Amino acid sequence: MEKIVYSKEQARELYEKMATIRYFEACIKHDSLAGEIPGFVHLYIGEEAIATGVCAALRQDDMIESTHRGHGHCIAKGADVNRMMAEIYGKETGLCQGRGGSMHIADFSIGMLGANGVVGGGYNLAAGAALANKAVLKNDKVSVVFFGDGASNRGTFHEAMNVASAWKLPVIFVNEMNCWASTTPYRATCNVENISDRAKGYHIPGVIVDGQDVFAVYEAAKAAVERARSGEGPTLIEAKTYRIEGHFVGDPELYRKKEETLKIFQDTDPLRIFRQKKILPDAECNEIEARCEEAIRKAKEYALSCSYPDAESFMKYVYVD
Amino acid sequence: MRTLTFAQATCEAMAETMEKDPKIFVMGEDLARQGGIFGQFKGLPERFPGRIIDTPISETFIIGGGVGAALAGARPVVDMHFADFIGVPMDEIFNQMAKARYMFGGQARVPLVLRAPDGMTFQGAAQHSQCVEAWFCHIPGIQVVAPSNPYDAKMVLKAAIESDDPVLYFENKILYKEKGELPELGSEEPYQIGKAKLIRSGTDVTIVSYSIGMKNAVGAAAILEKDGIDAEVIDLISLSPWDKQAVLDSVKKTHRLCIVHEAVKQGGFGAEIAATVAEEAIEYLDAPILRYGAPFCPIPFAPTLEKKVRVYTEDLIRGIKSIF
Numbered sequence: 001m002e003k004i005v006y007s008k009e010q011a012r013e014l015y016e017k018m019a020t021i022r023y024f025e026a027c028i029k030h031d032s033l034a035g036e037i038p039g040f041v042h043l044y045i046g047e048e049a050i051a052t053g054v055c056a057a058l059r060q061d062d063m064i065e066s067t068h069r070g071h072g073h074c075i076a077k078g079a080d081v082n083r084m085m086a087e088i089y090g091k092e093t094g095l096c097q098g099r100g101g102s103m104h105i106a107d108f109s110i111g112m113l114g115a116n117g118v119v120g121g122g123y124n125l126a127a128g129a130a131l132a133n134k135a136v137l138k139n140d141k142v143s144v145v146f147f148g149d150g151a152s153n154r155g156t157f158h159e160a161m162n163v164a165s166a167w168k169l170p171v172i173f174v175n176e177m178n179c180w181a182s183t184t185p186y187r188a189t190c191n192v193e194n195i196s197d198r199a200k201g202y203h204i205p206g207v208i209v210d211g212q213d214v215f216a217v218y219e220a221a222k223a224a225v226e227r228a229r230s231g232e233g234p235t236l237i238e239a240k241t242y243r244i245e246g247h248f249v250g251d252p253e254l255y256r257k258k259e260e261t262l263k264i265f266q267d268t269d270p271l272r273i274f275r276q277k278k279i280l281p282d283a284e285c286n287e288i289e290a291r292c293e294e295a296i297r298k299a300k301e302y303a304l305s306c307s308y309p310d311a312e313s314f315m316k317y318v319y320v321d
Numbered sequence: 322m323r324t325l326t327f328a329q330a331t332c333e334a335m336a337e338t339m340e341k342d343p344k345i346f347v348m349g350e351d352l353a354r355q356g357g358i359f360g361q362f363k364g365l366p367e368r369f370p371g372r373i374i375d376t377p378i379s380e381t382f383i384i385g386g387g388v389g390a391a392l393a394g395a396r397p398v399v400d401m402h403f404a405d406f407i408g409v410p411m412d413e414i415f416n417q418m419a420k421a422r423y424m425f426g427g428q429a430r431v432p433l434v435l436r437a438p439d440g441m442t443f444q445g446a447a448q449h450s451q452c453v454e455a456w457f458c459h460i461p462g463i464q465v466v467a468p469s470n471p472y473d474a475k476m477v478l479k480a481a482i483e484s485d486d487p488v489l490y491f492e493n494k495i496l497y498k499e500k501g502e503l504p505e506l507g508s509e510e511p512y513q514i515g516k517a518k519l520i521r522s523g524t525d526v527t528i529v530s531y532s533i534g535m536k537n538a539v540g541a542a543a544i545l546e547k548d549g550i551d552a553e554v555i556d557l558i559s560l561s562p563w564d565k566q567a568v569l570d571s572v573k574k575t576h577r578l579c580i581v582h583e584a585v586k587q588g589g590f591g592a593e594i595a596a597t598v599a600e601e602a603i604e605y606l607d608a609p610i611l612r613y614g615a616p617f618c619p620i621p622f623a624p625t626l627e628k629k630v631r632v633y634t635e636d637l638i639r640g641i642k643s644i645f
Contacts (some may be wrong), residue, residue, distance in 0.1 A: 065389075094426070096424060096425050097426035098428065099426040099427075104425060106424075106425040106426075106428055107428070108392075108429060113392050113393075113426075114421065117416070123416060124385025124388070125385055125386075125388055125392060125417060127385075127386050128388060128390040128392075128393070129392055130389075132390035132393040132395035132397075133393055135371065136372075136390065137393065139490075156382075159377075159379035159380075159382040159385075160386075162377060163379060163380075163382050163386070166377065207512040304551075317422050317427040318423055318462055320486050
C-alpha cells in the first residue's frame with residue numbers, strides 16, 4: 001500500500017475529533033458521578049482513535065451503527081456536541097428530543113443511525129442498510145457497524161457476517177477489541193485470540209490494526225471503504241484497544257486493578273501517541289485541546305440552559321401516523 | 322366481482338404496491354426460487370426480478386436486515402416462513418423495529434411489513450402451528466393485523482406496505498387456499514389500519530373475532546339465527562391498534578359478548594377485548610363474557626390430540642345459548 005502523507009489540516013482534524021471526544025467524555029463522567037446526568041452512561045475514553053480514524057474515511061452520507069458506548073462514534077461522524085450533550089441530559093433540544101439519552105443517541109442527518117442498548121444489535125441493521133443501498137436504492141453508500149469483543153460472541157455476528165460476505169454487501173465490521181465484556185475479560189469466554197481470525201470463516205479480509213494509532217485506523221478503514229464502495233464486499237477490522245473506564249460510569253471495577261488500567265492508559269493514550277508522531281507541534285495540540293475543552297464547556301452550558309420535554313408529549317413519535 | 326384465493330389476493334397487493342414504488346423489496350426464505358412455501362409469492366419473482374430475495378436461514382438478519390434497510394430508506398416486506406420462528410428475531414422486532422422511531426426522537430421511519438403465516442395445519446405440531454399475535458399487541462411502536470378473507474387480505478396488506486410504521490401481518494395457513502370475492506380492480510375500498518368491519522348486524526349478542534376465528538364467528542351466527550338468536554359479528558382485522566369503539570358500541574346494543582380466536586386463550590387478545598368491555602361497558606352486559614381459544618397447551622401432533630385443542634363453532638353455539 002502506498003504510504004499516505006497527511007497534510008497539517010488532516011492531522012489537525014483528526015486530533016481535534018479525538019480531543020473533542022476526550023473532553024466530552026470527561027465532562028460526562030464528571031456530571032454523571034455528580035448525579036447531574038441521569039441513566040446509564042458508557043465512556044469511550046482511550047478508544048478515541050478508532051471512531052475518529054474510521055469516520056474520517058467515510059462520507060457524510062455513509063451510515064454507521066453504533067453501540068451502547070456510542071458518544072465517540074457520534075462525534076466522529078460529525079454530530080453537534082451541543083445537541084449531543086442536550087440529549088444526554090434528557091433535554092428537548094437533544095438530538096433525539098430527550099427520548100433516547102446516551103444509549104440511543106443518533107443523528108440521521110449525518111448517517112449516524114443510532115447507538116444501541118442491545119449488545120450485538122447493530123450488525124444486522126448495518127447489513128440491511130448496506131443491502132438497501134446496494135440492491136434497492138442503488139447508490140454507493142457504505143455502512144459501518146462498530147462492536148466490542150463482548151458483542152462478537154452474539155449469534156447476530158454470524159448471521160450478518162455470512163450474508164454480508166455472500167452478497168458482497170458494502171458493510172465494514174469494526175471491532176473495538178477493548179479486552180472487556182462488562183466485567184469479564186475477553187479470553188475467559190472465547191478461545192479465539194484475534195476476532196479478525198473469524199473473517200477467514202466468511203472468506204473476507206480480516207485486518208488487525210493498532211486502535212490507539214488514529215492514522216493506522218484511518219488507513220485500514222480507507223482500504224475497507226474503497227473495497228466496499230467498489231462492490232468487493234465487507235471487511236472485518238479488529239482495532240486493538242483497551243477499555244480504560246469501567247463498563248459504565250459508577251462501575252466499582254472490582255474485577256481489575258486500577259493501577260494496571262492507569263498504566264495501560266499512560267502507555268497507549270491515543271492523544272499521546274498522536275503527539276509522539278510530531279506531525280503537529282505540541283503547542284498546536286495544546287491549542288486544539290483548549291479549544292475543545294471550551295467547546296465542551298459551552299455544550300454543557302447549552303444543555304443546562306435547555307428545558308426537559310413537555311411531559312404531555314410522551315406519546316409523540318410512537319408512530320408516524 | 323372477481324374470485325381469488327387469499328394467497329392470490331396477497332400477491333395482487335404485493336404486485337400493485339411494488340409496481341408503484343421501486344423502494345419496496347421482499348426478503349425471506351424460499352421466496353425467489355419457490356414463490357414462498359405456501360405459494361403466497363407465486364409469480365412475483367418473475368415479475369420483479371432482483372426484488373424478491375432468498376435469504377439464508379438467518380432470522381435475525383431477515384428481520385434486523387429489514388429494519389436496517391428501512392432505516393436506510395427502503396420499504397422492506399420480510400417473510401417469517403412460519404410465525405412460530407418469530408421468537409428467533411425477537412430482539413430485532415421489539416427492541417429495534419418497534420423502538421427506533423421513538424428512541425431516536427422521530428428521526429427514524431420503519432416502513433416494514435413482517436408477514437407471518439400462522440395457525441394449525443397439516444399437523445405441524447408444537448413449533449409449526451402457533452398463533453402468536455397477542456405477544457405483539459403488548460409492544461408499542463408496531464401494528465398488528467390478521468385479515469380473515471381474500472379481499473381484506475389484499476387491502477390490509479396494501480395498507481400495511483403503504484404505512485410508514487412497522488406492521489406484523491399474520492396470515493393463517495389454512496386461509497391461503499380459501500376463495501373469496503373481490504370487487505373489480507379500481508373499485509376496491511382502501512383499508513385503514515385499526516378499523517374493524519361489521520360482518521353481520523344483529524341485536525342479541527356480539528361475536529368478535531379475526532383471522533380464521535371468523536369462520537367460527539360467522540358459522541355460529543348463521544346457526545343461531547335458526548334458533549332465534551340474532552348475532553352481530555365483528556371482524557377486528559387490526560389488533561394493534563384495534564377498533565375498541567366498534568366493539569363497545571356493539572356490546573352496548575346487544576348486551577352480550579362472545580370472543581373467539583385460534584390462539585391460546587390465556588393471555589390471548591380476547592383477554593384485552595374482555596377487559597376493555599369490563600372496564601368501559603360492564604353496566605351494559607346482561608351476561609358473563611364468553612371467551613374461546615386454545616387450551617393452555619402446546620399444539621399436539623397426533624390427530625386425536627390436535628383436534629382437541631381446536632375451537633369449534635359448536636362450542637360457541639352451546640355457550641351463547643347458555644347465556645340466554
